[in-house]
Amino acid sequence: MAETLLKVAGLQAWYGESHILHGVDFEIRRGELVTLLGRNGAGKTTTLRSIMGILGKRTGSIAFDGKETIGLPSDLIARLGIAYCPEERGIFSSLNVDENLRLPPVVKPGGLSIEEIYKLFPNLLERRTSQGTKLSGGEQQMLAIGRILRTGANLLLLDEPTEGLAPVIVQRIGEIIRQLKSRGFTILLVEQNFHFAATVADRHYVMEDGRVIDTVASSDVQQSIGKLQSYLGV
Amino acid sequence: MFELLGIAPQALFGQLLLGLINGAFYAMLSLGLAVIFGMLNVINFTHGAQYMMGAFAAWLLLGLLDVPFWASLVIAPIIVGLFGIVIEKLLLKRIYHLDHLYGFLLTFGLALVIEGLFQWKWGSSGAPYPNPIPGGTNLGFMFLPTYRGFVVVAALVICLATWYGIERTKLGAYLRAATENPTLVRAFGINVPRLITLTYGLGVALAALAGVLAAPIQQVSALMGVNLVLVVFAVVVIGGMGSIMGSIVTGFGLGLIEGLTKVFYPPASNTVIFVVMALVLLIKPAGLFGQTK
Numbered sequence: 001m002a003e004t005l006l007k008v009a010g011l012q013a014w015y016g017e018s019h020i021l022h023g024v025d026f027e028i029r030r031g032e033l034v035t036l037l038g039r040n041g042a043g044k045t046t047t048l049r050s051i052m053g054i055l056g057k058r059t060g061s062i063a064f065d066g067k068e069t070i071g072l073p074s075d076l077i078a079r080l081g082i083a084y085c086p087e088e089r090g091i092f093s094s095l096n097v098d099e100n101l102r103l104p105p106v107v108k109p110g111g112l113s114i115e116e117i118y119k120l121f122p123n124l125l126e127r128r129t130s131q132g133t134k135l136s137g138g139e140q141q142m143l144a145i146g147r148i149l150r151t152g153a154n155l156l157l158l159d160e161p162t163e164g165l166a167p168v169i170v171q172r173i174g175e176i177i178r179q180l181k182s183r184g185f186t187i188l189l190v191e192q193n194f195h196f197a198a199t200v201a202d203r204h205y206v207m208e209d210g211r212v213i214d215t216v217a218s219s220d221v222q223q224s225i226g227k228l229q230s231y232l233g234v
Numbered sequence: 235m236f237e238l239l240g241i242a243p244q245a246l247f248g249q250l251l252l253g254l255i256n257g258a259f260y261a262m263l264s265l266g267l268a269v270i271f272g273m274l275n276v277i278n279f280t281h282g283a284q285y286m287m288g289a290f291a292a293w294l295l296l297g298l299l300d301v302p303f304w305a306s307l308v309i310a311p312i313i314v315g316l317f318g319i320v321i322e323k324l325l326l327k328r329i330y331h332l333d334h335l336y337g338f339l340l341t342f343g344l345a346l347v348i349e350g351l352f353q354w355k356w357g358s359s360g361a362p363y364p365n366p367i368p369g370g371t372n373l374g375f376m377f378l379p380t381y382r383g384f385v386v387v388a389a390l391v392i393c394l395a396t397w398y399g400i401e402r403t404k405l406g407a408y409l410r411a412a413t414e415n416p417t418l419v420r421a422f423g424i425n426v427p428r429l430i431t432l433t434y435g436l437g438v439a440l441a442a443l444a445g446v447l448a449a450p451i452q453q454v455s456a457l458m459g460v461n462l463v464l465v466v467f468a469v470v471v472i473g474g475m476g477s478i479m480g481s482i483v484t485g486f487g488l489g490l491i492e493g494l495t496k497v498f499y500p501p502a503s504n505t506v507i508f509v510v511m512a513l514v515l516l517i518k519p520a521g522l523f524g525q526t527k
Contacts, residue, residue, distance in 0.1 A: 074420045075421070078420075084418075
């Protein structure tokens with residue numbers, strides 16, 4: 001069994017005065033693809049933002065590759081090799097596609113080259129000089145994923161990459177996520193779309209009220225489908 | 235044609251040149267303000283004082299150390315830019331999370347303190363700075379002093395270089411991205427606080443560079459930035475807060491409008507820029523080149 005890459009223990013986090021995470025515990029092994037499932041407001045996005053260090057106050061422990069990151073600013077966390085693709089995608093309107101793609105600095109060797117990324121997302125190559133926010137939703141999502149593949153980060157945090165996209169695009173993103181896994185990336189995926197998540201992940205953590213309340217291995221999904229549906233309220 | 239309008243061509247072109255020179259300073263100063271505002275969200279009311287410090291730095295370098303104008307053109311902005319970095323690290327960075335009003339109060343207060351100190355040490359009456367390129371050319375329709383021509387060209391080069399640096403380079407891409415979403419840029423591994431400090435230093439150095447260029451034209455005095463900065467703020471408002479090209483075009487354009495007003499209706503020349511500002515705000519509140527957020 002592969003070693004643990006990320007270990008979150010007793011993580012609590014706040015947005016201003018509101019206490020969102022009440023002790024989150026989970027871990028991801030190197031090369032795994034793990035999802036956080038849960039209803040709106042369960043704390044999935046907040047967990048990703050806490051790992052990335054872009055939240056005001058957090059306590060507990062987040063160890064990446066054996067190194068404690070709970071006290072680090074987000075730029076140093078990124079330099080350890082964690083990359084983040086936010087739910088709102090965060091494409092910069094004052095940058096063109098190519099500039100958006102080249103923006104995140106390379107933090108480690110082993111990332112994809114620009115050519116490889118354009119090969120993975122041929123649409124982006126065609127529109128490389130367009131303003132970033134002029135792209136379609138699906139293209140923006142591909143750009144948001146593509147730009148973090150160059151940096152050499154080995155842990156990717158993907159926040160709802162399929163949200164609001166047409167089924168054919170969702171399928172394409174699923175293929176890409178599987179490809180990334182086979183290339184050795186470790187991925188933590190937040191999803192509302194359980195059916196999508198079930199097709200790509202090794203394991204699912206279920207979150208509720210700022211805690212992880214259950215773990216389901218992908219191989220057990222069929223047996224646990226009733227339980228999962230009650231968790232997610234679908 | 236000139237006879238028809240009843241205006242001598244010498245007067246017209248003379249005022250146009252003057253307008254172009256004023257416009258050059260408006261452009262350089264509003265450019266620094268735009269860069270600072272875009273990144274720090276602070277309206278830098280210390281800009282006029284920092285412009286004055288640039289002129290003083292050149293004057294003191296010449297008087298005390300015999301440093302020639304051309305060397306001061308590089309050294310003075312570095313000195314004043316470093317001063318700006320200290321100000322940002324000590325004071326400004328503590329107020330970014332507060333309302334704009336605090337940034338205004340802090341930078342305005344700083345300007346008063348700095349100008350007060352210079353006035354106390356060197357008095358209010360100006361000191362002359364020798365013209366580094368005396369002489370001029372008779373163009374037939376007007377006389378062009380060489381140094382003034384140089385200032386217009388230098389300002390254009392400085393403005394375009396700044397525009398290029400921001401719009402076409404990697405560092406500029408970081409700046410533009412961090413202006414939009416500093417949190418995300420930081421989460422990509424870029425040290426955004428350092429980028430902000432650097433931006434302020436560069437904006438202040440630009441003001442100081444304008445100050446050095448102004449020294450041979452104007453008297454070097456503690457209050458030389460006070461009136462100028464008022465006009466420059468009007469330029470920034472007209473051009474659109476935070477727009478780089480807007481600052482450059484508006485700066486030169488308003489200098490020319492001011493010059494033309496001096497020819498055709500001199501009494502209005504001091505107010506014309508503010509009239510334009512009022513009109514622009516009525517029709518396009520975000521400014522000519524600004525985008526509503």
